[in-house]
Amino acid sequence: MTSYRQPGLVLTDRRFSVPLDHADPGGEQIEIFAREAVACGRSGADLPWLLYLEGGPGFGARRFVGAGGQSWLGRAVQEFRVLLLDQRGTGNSTPANRQTLPLRGTPREQAAYLAHFRADSIVKDCEVIRKRLTGGARWTVLGQSFGGFCATHYLSTAPAGLHTVLITGGLPSLDAGADEVYRAAYPRITRKVEAHYARYPQDVERARRIAAHLLERPAALPGGGLLTAESFQSLGILLGSGEGTHQLHLLLEDAFVPTVDGPALSDAFLENVQAVLSYAGHPLYAVLHEAIYAQGRGPTGWAAERIRAEFPRFDAAKTLAGDEPLLFTGETVHPWHFETDPALRPLRETAAILAERADWPALYDAEQLAANEVPVAAAVYHDDMYVDTEHALRTARTIRGLRTWVTDEFEHDGVRAGGPRVLDRLLALARDEI
Incomplete structure (x- = not known):
């Protein structure tokens, strides 16, 4: 681990080894990179964890410079220890690109490898990391766009690891292809x-x-x-x-x-x-x-x-x-x-x-979501160009207890354009403060 400082933050770079295929935990391992961020003066404090899942697929976690400005991170570190995760294949995690994929072999072998890079594998990575990092404590997840798709899969398959889920522009359809x-x-x-x-x-x-x-x-x-x-x-x-x-x-x-x-x-x-x-x-x-x-x-x-x-x-x-x-x-x-x-x-x-792959497994469990007990709040952007609003609202109605904030104040990048206000609003909704 390497720790260093930026304005208002203490950052620690962490690396985790996880199975490429979680069905074969003793098989090939890949590396996941994550950057911990905590407010200066609180690095030794016992703080709850917030995991950030970036949009995409294919994007590493956003690189922040300090805690100032209008970033949601400055608001988050007021009460959380934040983990900025480079999802598998992105950022500083084991890369998957035109330079590295030929190491896997033929295009068919490359495709078989990449079949392990969807939300289901990403969430399993998160669970491995959570257990190692928090000692088993539940954490809050903030999912932006595709990160919200991952968070919805998380709620479907591993809700016991979740304290709260916050989703911005990322409620997927549960059944639309x-x-x-x-x-x-x-x-x-x-x-x-x-x-x-x-x-x-x-x-x-x-x-x-x-x-x-x-x-x-x-x-x-x-x-x-x-x-x-x-x-x-x-x-x-x-x-x-x-x-x-x-x-x-x-x-x-x-x-x-x-x-x-x-x-x-x-x-x-x-x-x-x-x-x-x-x-x-x-x-x-x-x-x-x-x-x-x-x-x-x-x-x-x-x-x-x-x-x-x-x-x-x-x-x-x-x-x-x-x-x-x-x-x-x-x-x-x-x-x-x-x-x-x-x-x-x-x-x-x-x-x-x-x-042409035909055997992709389904990603969401509507029955589990209908029985959800994890506090969930979601920002749904009116007429979002990237995520269909009707699909998102239909999913919101399925997830038990989910509270929505439907707004046309922001486009799909609301968590970046108005981060502190967006995070404040979602936390208040999830905590039943409003």
């Missing part, structure tokens, strides 16, 4: 794009011009990727965050520069696009994204791509043949991502095998 998730998502994405154009009407022509240019001449990105009209549409993922509409507008406003060969997409524009679209830092987000919705109902089969065909307004070529505004897409992963992104290209066969 990937097809249903994306069939609900595309109309939601459409509303977000229309709201963006209502705020920034000048972006209608800008987006059409960029997409038309890319249909004729796909552009090389600085990191070796390829920007096509379809991958350009993926910039709509920004629209799910509070400042995303403004970020997208600023990105589009100066895309072109004059050159001796005519207008071209600027180096600055392409650099900024790459920063948004690259999966280099979180490849599991793409590789396992649809698997998080697999509910024992057969393969996901590139659901986002298949269901998109039901919404022809998202077809860039057809849109540009007429005079409609170009629709951006959102949190959707497509086969062409594994051709245009150099961080994903070596994993395209592995991803295809996972897309």
Whole structure:
């Protein structure tokens, strides 16, 4: 263990060995990294633990610098010892990416390995760590987005380890498969794009011009990727965050520069696009994204791509043949991502095998959730672009005792944009203080 200080915090880096396959505890082990955070002056105090589960899949826990500002962490360390977990395969935990996965062998062997990287394995990791770290005491879990999916699985399978559960933008459907998730998502994405154009009407022509240019001449990105009209549409993922509409507008406003060969997409524009679209830092987000919705109902089969065909307004070529505004897409992963992104290209066969996997186990136990005794509070963001509100509220009605805070004050990133207030509200709800 290594301990050090940042403003207002004492941080301790911890590493844990856990089974790759929890059904074989004596088999291959992988490493899980977690960073403990406690307020200065309280490092020796007997404090309850709060485990933070990041969104994703595929993202390590957020890296904070100190306890100041508007982070939820500053509020949390007022009463908790916080554990920021890098879920398996992410951050400083045993990595899973284009560089390391070939060590597993063939794409089929890589896919078999990655089948152990869903919420069920993550929660089992948490239980191993909890027992080693707390001496068996229950802890509070804060789950953001996919972290909330993990927390819901936790409530389904290991509620005895939980003192309280707080969920922000992460109540999953208990029974919808990937097809249903994306069939609900595309109309939601459409509303977000229309709201963006209502705020920034000048972006209608800008987006059409960029997409038309890319249909004729796909552009090389600085990191070796390829920007096509379809991958350009993926910039709509920004629209799910509070400042995303403004970020997208600023990105589009100066895309072109004059050159001796005519207008071209600027180096600055392409650099900024790459920063948004690259999966280099979180490849599991793409590789396992649809698997998080697999509910024992057969393969996901590139659901986002298949269901998109039901919404022809998202077809860039057809849109540009007429005079409609170009629709951006959102949190959707497509086969062409594994051709245009150099961080994903070596994993395209592995991803295809996972897309055809048919034996994913179900993730949630509705009967157990209906009998829940753990205090649970969830922030549900009205018309959240990433998690369907109706799906979330249906799940909320299933989980016994869960209290919801439905708000349109925040987008999906509310715990980051208004962390102390969001955490205060959820703790008060879970404790029946309001």
